[in-house]
Amino acid sequence: MTTTLTLDNDYELSPVDPRLFGGFAEHLGRHIYTGMVEPGHETADADGFRTDVLELVRELNVPIVRYPGGNFVSGYNWEDGVGAVESRPRRLDLAWHSTEPNTFGTNEFMRWCEKANTEPMLAVNLGTRGADAARNLVEYCNHPGGTYWSDLRRSHGVAAPHKVKTWCLGNEMDGGWQMGQKSATEYGALARETAKLMKWTDSTIETIVCGSSSREMATFGKWEWDVLQECYENVDYLSLHVYYGNRDGNTPRFLAKPDSMAQFIDEAISLCDAVGASKKQTRKINLSFDEWNVWFHSNAQDKKMQPWQVAPPLLEDIYTMEDALVLGGMLITLLNRADRVKIGCLAQLVNVIAPIMTAPGGGAWRQTIFYPFAQASNNGRGTVLRVGGTIPETKEVGKKFALAAVRSEQGDKLTLFVVNREMTETLPLNLTLRGFGDGASVTKHTVLQHDNLKARNTEAEPFAVVPREITGASVTGETLSARLPPASWNVLEIALR
Numbered sequence: 001m002t003t004t005l006t007l008d009n010d011y012e013l014s015p016v017d018p019r020l021f022g023g024f025a026e027h028l029g030r031h032i033y034t035g036m037v038e039p040g041h042e043t044a045d046a047d048g049f050r051t052d053v054l055e056l057v058r059e060l061n062v063p064i065v066r067y068p069g070g071n072f073v074s075g076y077n078w079e080d081g082v083g084a085v086e087s088r089p090r091r092l093d094l095a096w097h098s099t100e101p102n103t104f105g106t107n108e109f110m111r112w113c114e115k116a117n118t119e120p121m122l123a124v125n126l127g128t129r130g131a132d133a134a135r136n137l138v139e140y141c142n143h144p145g146g147t148y149w150s151d152l153r154r155s156h157g158v159a160a161p162h163k164v165k166t167w168c169l170g171n172e173m174d175g176g177w178q179m180g181q182k183s184a185t186e187y188g189a190l191a192r193e194t195a196k197l198m199k200w201t202d203s204t205i206e207t208i209v210c211g212s213s214s215r216e217m218a219t220f221g222k223w224e225w226d227v228l229q230e231c232y233e234n235v236d237y238l239s240l241h242v243y244y245g246n247r248d249g250n251t252p253r254f255l256a257k258p259d260s261m262a263q264f265i266d267e268a269i270s271l272c273d274a275v276g277a278s279k280k281q282t283r284k285i286n287l288s289f290d291e292w293n294v295w296f297h298s299n300a301q302d303k304k305m306q307p308w309q310v311a312p313p314l315l316e317d318i319y320t321m322e323d324a325l326v327l328g329g330m331l332i333t334l335l336n337r338a339d340r341v342k343i344g345c346l347a348q349l350v351n352v353i354a355p356i357m358t359a360p361g362g363g364a365w366r367q368t369i370f371y372p373f374a375q376a377s378n379n380g381r382g383t384v385l386r387v388g389g390t391i392p393e394t395k396e397v398g399k400k401f402a403l404a405a406v407r408s409e410q411g412d413k414l415t416l417f418v419v420n421r422e423m424t425e426t427l428p429l430n431l432t433l434r435g436f437g438d439g440a441s442v443t444k445h446t447v448l449q450h451d452n453l454k455a456r457n458t459e460a461e462p463f464a465v466v467p468r469e470i471t472g473a474s475v476t477g478e479t480l481s482a483r484l485p486p487a488s489w490n491v492l493e494i495a496l497r
């Protein structure tokens, strides 16, 4: 069956905020220790950072990284992670039942960000702590000097302020698994007072308030309404989190899950705007999708983990070809909601439900999900165009395919990201291109596809699933035609004149 859709150069949805392609680094499992930092590793630099990992992070081109949690932040004393490393306390981390050595903290993270060519996005602890510790951290990070906390930073060898712009007000505060779980009105009031003090300390910062920790929470909707009633005026973004899994082995249903992510976003927008309307506010609250990924492979093995280890191998999902298709679908959803989703953080970056894996003392390699993320991050900056027409649906997979179109910032390139969800059928894609002038031509069509949907990349076989270029896509007159292999992630690059 042939599907014809239309793209019109004037029919813009929104510019893409580059922060849509952010990442997340938590003190969890081997993310920090033996992931980002491993003194003595053959690739370690003078700071002990693994340069093989830094190279891969730069390849992903993540403009912002959320830190230090996640659930971890709800029990974190940020003061434990600054100053002389030898004097830092080892602590029990109750979020992940691990031992935290605190040899990596705020200043190390800032240095790592510089080397990774990214910006920090910090979360403050609103579980076991509150507004006072949060405003002190803003002063420590962002105030130039001449006060207790800023001079403490300077005494730690960091003269220039870090200028951290984006701050998360706690993490998943509605969850029973969270240290210091709160009711919506308790949390909303705490978020308001914390944001107020943080912004009084540095008026240039932006704050993100916790939405429900997932759409499946019984209180989803009411939580957002009650929290935002308390703090709408003091926050800039509402956070959303989602993780998908193929627990029942139903691949078509799994591939369709990114469509419910779109619904989740639409519902969150409605909730923000309803509270704004009830308060006669014209300023909109935008969305920060600051945790999203596939996460289920490691659930059973994690239940057997011995507690209180330093950097235990937790949440080490090894991703398959089909996971990469779901991740690609999620990226398409984020792009098609770029008018309101301004920040996205793939959770996470290294070893922990991550595109990058490492072996302690060994190599670093790209998981299957690395490729759609890297390709979208590197080709998806610019302006998202609306797609005209209707994508046909089947009972099995819902929409037969998912598609997003981004015109580059310079206007000289159009990139299409397409997931063909049909398991056995090649998709003949026909797209009418309007208003792009003469001479549009397909310069590259890459495909991520594997006959075995369970194929994965491992240290022994790191290139089992990699993108390849195919030919045959073309533009004739106003029509772009391409054939997309079954169960594939596609990136079509079109030069515009």
Ligand code: AHR
Binding pocket: 026, 069, 070, 071, 072, 171, 172, 291, 347, 348
């Ligand atoms: O990313 C892993 C965990 O998932 C985070 O710590 C938490 O916020 C979420 O539940």
